[in-house]
Amino acid sequence: SVRISTPEDDLEEYIPGANQTKILGSMDIGSSDLELGMETKDNIDPMLIGLRFTNIAIPKGSLISKAYLQFTVDNTNKNTDPCNLFIYAESTSNSISFDGSQPFNLSKRNFFNDSVEWNIPVGSWTTIGQKSLDQQSTDVSILIQRIVDQESWNGGNALSLFIKGSGLREAESFDGSPADAPLLIIE
Numbered sequence: 001s002v003r004i005s006t007p008e009d010d011l012e013e014y015i016p017g018a019n020q021t022k023i024l025g026s027m028d029i030g031s032s033d034l035e036l037g038m039e040t041k042d043n044i045d046p047m048l049i050g051l052r053f054t055n056i057a058i059p060k061g062s063l064i065s066k067a068y069l070q071f072t073v074d075n076t077n078k079n080t081d082p083c084n085l086f087i088y089a090e091s092t093s094n095s096i097s098f099d100g101s102q103p104f105n106l107s108k109r110n111f112f113n114d115s116v117e118w119n120i121p122v123g124s125w126t127t128i129g130q131k132s133l134d135q136q137s138t139d140v141s142i143l144i145q146r147i148v149d150q151e152s153w154n155g156g157n158a159l160s161l162f163i164k165g166s167g168l169r170e171a172e173s174f175d176g177s178p179a180d181a182p183l184l185i186i187e
Helices: 141-148
Strands: 010-014 033-040 044-056 067-070 073-089 116-120 157-172 183-186
Touching (some): 033 073, 116 157
Antiparallel strands (some): 033 157, 073 116
16 A cells, blocks of 8 residues: 655646636646546546555565555545546656646656446445545555556556546545545455
């Protein structure tokens, strides 16, 4: 298990979409939450969430049997259903730090072509502070496997995952609660 450990390791970037009112590529720095999907209700202001996990103690070529993200509910007043998200991985063997002062810092990175779909159950995430099965992502082991299979991967490197989609759920960020920041669990 590896938790987001600094404010710079979980960031939000405004991305193109039908209802984008913010400056494209601008970063939402220091937010106390992460809006998964859109920033506001009713699918307004699409966001790309970047999650960078450091010191991944997995040897190169290890077989990943299961992996998922665990979130904690930050707020419930903007929940928008359906909430259908896609999780991507950066196609590098050692992800460099995010830079919130640089526009497009998340979206300009290179991603593997494949992604994992995460359809959050309708009507879920109803209790602030909840961190249970409903707040666990779908299995992302295929993405983690692609990272650790790279020739230049070494145990202790960093990896980054990215989330975008439609609908909205609010999760705790490192800035909001370091103990409840996103957690990556790998088996």
